[in-house]
Amino acid sequence: MSKIAMKTPLVEMDGDEMTRIVWQQIKDILLLPYIDLKTEYYDLGLEYRNETNDQVTIDSANATKKYGVAVKCATITPNAARMTEYNLKEMWKSPNATIRAILDGTVFRTPIIVKGIPPYVQKWKKPISIARHAYGDIYKSTELRVPGGSKAEIVVTAPDGTETRALIHDFKTDGIVQGMHNIDKSIEGFARSCFDYALDTGMDLWFSSKDTISKTYDHRFKDIFADIFENEYKERFEKAGIEYFYTLIDDAVARVIRSEGGFIWACKNYDGDVMSDMVSNAYGSLAMMTSVLVSPDGIYEYEAAHGTVQRHYYDYLKGVPARINPVATIFAWTGALKKRGELDDIPELSAFAEKLEKACIDTIESGVMTKDLCIISELENKTQVDTEGFLKAIASRL
Numbered sequence: 524m525s526k527i528a529m530k531t532p533l534v535e536m537d538g539d540e541m542t543r544i545v546w547q548q549i550k551d552i553l554l555l556p557y558i559d560l561k562t563e564y565y566d567l568g569l570e571y572r573n574e575t576n577d578q579v580t581i582d583s584a585n586a587t588k589k590y591g592v593a594v595k596c597a598t599i600t601p602n603a604a605r606m607t608e609y610n611l612k613e614m615w616k617s618p619n620a621t622i623r624a625i626l627d628g629t630v631f632r633t634p635i636i637v638k639g640i641p642p643y644v645q646k647w648k649k650p651i652s653i654a655r656h657a658y659g660d661i662y663k664s665t666e667l668r669v670p671g672g673s674k675a676e677i678v679v680t681a682p683d684g685t686e687t688r689a690l691i692h693d694f695k696t697d698g699i700v701q702g703m704h705n706i707d708k709s710i711e712g713f714a715r716s717c718f719d720y721a722l723d724t725g726m727d728l729w730f731s732s733k734d735t736i737s738k739t740y741d742h743r744f745k746d747i748f749a750d751i752f753e754n755e756y757k758e759r760f761e762k763a764g765i766e767y768f769y770t771l772i773d774d775a776v777a778r779v780i781r782s783e784g785g786f787i788w789a790c791k792n793y794d795g796d797v798m799s800d801m802v803s804n805a806y807g808s809l810a811m812m813t814s815v816l817v818s819p820d821g822i823y824e825y826e827a828a829h830g831t832v833q834r835h836y837y838d839y840l841k842g843v844p845a846r847i848n849p850v851a852t853i854f855a856w857t858g859a860l861k862k863r864g865e866l867d868d869i870p871e872l873s874a875f876a877e878k879l880e881k882a883c884i885d886t887i888e889s890g891v892m893t894k895d896l897c898i899i900s901e902l903e904n905k906t907q908v909d910t911e912g913f914l915k916a917i918a919s920r921l
């Protein structure tokens with residue numbers, strides 16, 4: 524059998540611990556036998572990040588800008604314990620934060636749904652993708668405690684020195700105050716990423732905020748989305764047969780719970796933080812959640828939503844074979860390969876990725892699965908396999 528050829532390399536970002544082991548297994552068992560895989564390889568494993576003073580992370584993000592599509596393995600975000608474990612020179616920043624700062628953009632999280640693992644919300648039949656704005660608001664705010672008798676104001680100093688003042692509160696007794704901001708350009712990027720992703724996936728887009736209470740701040744988000752939609756996307760949405768609408772966050776929450784799924788829910792930074800945890804838990808498994816960073820200029824970085832599965836890695840080092848669920852990592856690869864196939868006009872590559880996704884789902888629905896799913900699956904006949912056994916079962920279906 525001849526292998527599928529590629530034109531442009533994928534940016535491959537290797538990672539840490541259990542997911543690094545499984546990364547190689549996925550390539551060996553599911554990709555290399557079928558694809559003449561072209562990648563530009565960056566080792567984002569913590570040891571090499573430390574050796575290069577984290578330059579490798581920056582280089583991988585710049586390569587992603589150059590080529591347009593990346594696939595990333597989960598990586599360790601160092602904390603105090605990792606400083607000693609890996610003898611680090613510095614507590615390096617989270618690679619995801621570094622990459623996001625260079626590419627800018629929005630993170631979309633989508634569950635992979637299979638028969639036998641029903642969501643906790645019974646009406647949900649299709650996935651709900653959460654799009655979280657990843658800049659500003661309370662994550663870049665300034666806060667103070669205020670003693671009673673103080674007056675708190677907002678002061679904005681214009682380039683010419685003129686000051687605009689607005690009273691926050693006249694404190695009779697002790698209290699607290701917070702100042703936060705966002706930037707039109709970042710909100711515009713967020714909006715475009717969401718509209719592009721909706722066109723890409725053929726799903727409706729919902730956007731929610733609290734503009735009835737926040738009449739200037741949240742209203743600005745609503746207006747920017749509306750303007751960009753009217754001027755740049757409306758016709759394309761009509762052609763694609765999909766819909767965009769804005770609604771209050773309270774109404775959105777009610778509609779989401781009553782819906783069948785199958786749409787993208789765009790949220791402001793805090794709402795997205797909270798709602799993505801709620802939605803992903805309601806779908807049943809972190810190991811079945813994919814994640815993609817989409818930049819405003821159409822650059823894509825695919826990964827699994829879970830981490831490096833540290834606990835299992837220590838078992839693995841003691842000789843226990845890998846048992847983790849590789850599905851979200853496989854879908855990171857298929858997402859990236861599909862996108863590369865689409866951009867380079869290689870339909871066989873996209874078709875292969877589709878078939879691989881289907882083989883994963885069919886394998887689980889036939890009852891063959893890793894332990895994490897076996898515990899929650901409602902299927903009657905189940906066979907529990909380790910990671911390699913599962914990958915081989917997928918390969919035989921493929």
Ligand code: NAP
Nearest residue numbers: 597598599600809810828829830831832833834847848895
């Ligand atoms: P984790 O890797 O997400 O794993 C937490 C627990 O979830 C595991 O112990 C396991 O539960 C379960 N789990 C997650 N993924 C699984 C899979 N594919 N198959 C089976 N079970 C799975 O989080 P962590 O162990 O707290 O974090 C480890 C490292 O990952 C940290 O250094 C953190 O910085 C990093 N991290 C990276 C990313 C990223 O790169 N995007 C994201 C999150 C965390 P059981 O133990 O019950 O089996």
Ligand code: MG
Nearest residue numbers: 795796797800
């Ligand atoms: Mg959170």
